[in-house]
Amino acid sequence: MSLEKILQRANIRPDIPLLPNPSFKWTDKKRPIPDQTKRFLKILNRPLKPDLIDFISIVIVGTMGFGKTVLVDWICTKIKEFYGTDQVNAIRNRGAKLDALMDHMDSKPIQVLFLDDSFGKMDKDIAKEFTLIRHKFGDILEAAGKPKSGIIISLFGIQDMFTLDKLARRVGTCVIAKSSSSDKYYRTELKKYFGKNGVEELDRITDQVMTHYNQEIKGTSVINIIGAKETGILRNEMVDVDPFTDVEGQIKTNTPTQNNEMLDDLPVTWESDTVIEDPTLLKLIYDLVPEALKDVTTKKYQPHHSEAWLRYYYEQATMDILADEYTRTKSVFSNKYDQGGWFAVFSKEVMGYACELALQRRFFQRFQVYGKNNPGEPDLYDPETGEMIEVKMRKRREPPRLDMLSSKELRAVKDGESVKLALVSYGPGKCTVEVWTPRLLSNPPPREK
Secondary structure, three states: OOHHHHHHHOOOOOOOOOOOOOOOOOOOOOOOOOEOHHHHHHHHOOOOOOOOEEEEEEEEEOOOOOOHHHHHHHHHHHHHHHHOHHHEEEEEEOOOOHHHHHHOOOOOOEEEEEEOOOOEOOOHHHHHHHHOHHHHHHHHHHHOOOOOOEEEEEEEEEOOHHHEOHHHHHOOOEEEEOOOOOOHHHHHHHHHHHHHHHHHHHHHHHHHHHHHOOOHHHHEEEEEEOOOOOOEEEEOOOOOOOOOEEOOOOOOOOOOOOOEEEEOOEEEEEEEEEEEEOOHHHHHHHHOHHHHOOOOOOOOOOHHHHHHHHHHHOOOOOHHHHHHHHOOOOHHHHOOHHHOOHHHHHHHHHHHHHHHHHHHHHOOOOOEEOOOOOOOOOOEEOOOOOOEEEEEEEOOOOOOOHHHOOHHHHHHHHOOOOEEEEEEEEEOOEEEEEEEEEEEOOOOOOOOO
16 A cells, blocks of 8 residues: 555645745856965065076066056065165166166176066077076176075066067066956957956956046056966055166166266266265255245145155155055055145155255255246355256156256356256155266267267
8 A cells, every 4th residue: 555545544644834946046256366465575585595596587567557667666675675775786778678687787696677668579689698697697796706696587567468579478487467458359368367357357457547546456466476376466565766777778887976978069077076875854854844935836735745755755654654644545645746646746846945955054055045036047056156056856866967957057067167966866764965066078079970
């Protein structure tokens, strides 16, 4: 007898609740892209090994204005922090001249070579030299009597990765992307490097920059590290100091003391009078802001601009600390002048004249601050001797140039009168004053035809 009939005879009915039909909804939960910042820094900052020269190559690709330069400056700053500034030769060429960078390698154990706008195919001889760059560096170390132990870090900055020479792409330890593209072919190629999730993240970054004007997200990149299982995120901070020295296609001396040039048939040699490291000059510049404001006309300047500038450059407060203190985003301090950046506003409207006042108080007491109310005149002037001083203040350390002088100062140089150029460069906790004198050459070199 079946179970159903037995239950019927016993008058037993199973109590089975009425339940809705089950529903299964598929959700494609995307795995978040891992943060590879620590892994990347571990690749950069490695211990030096005896009798070993390591080579690291990094390709950085992205549209103009998406933070490639800031990223490269951060990378170089991290390298200097780890090894020490005096152990690092950080050089940059903006003209796609890889040979110029290789020619300017020196005997410091860490060589950072940044080729900005690395467009085009390498010359065959240069490509061969690049493949032998470790041997060349070894020869430099051996000639200097140093052990063959060091690291070469090459950085290639490019807007379109596929305009970069294949050799530079293929030897890359890391490929870093800053932005996506609307070009279908290029997006397909990007997916080969960064995968679907990586390109989608680049789309998000690009949209935030282009339509939401998000400047802080420029510190986020997508990175493909050799040996890593998947694409990752790289996060960098804003760096306000240029850590590189620009080099061109000629050999430099290790300690240049003069710079020859010719401008409008004026052949001169630049003689270095003095170099002074004086971070307290930054505090004096700040203290003299009220006096400077008596003679300058401002459009955007507010007192908190110079206060934040002092906190960052003299007291070395970080951007994070400033953001907390002023309840602002970090970008408000580092934005450009037309975006209302606090440092840029102070630099453009007040800092230069305050610097002239500070130099006069500390180093040139017998001079008068002259140029602000006398356009075309020198910044500092000695009425007794007629000596002139032109003042330039920059974040980046620059060599002296004749185009930094006014027309009146150039005529004075040509007439053999005393003219000096005071170059002030600064960074967080740093301030350097260099005073140069242009001298006419008695036997000027012939002009190149």
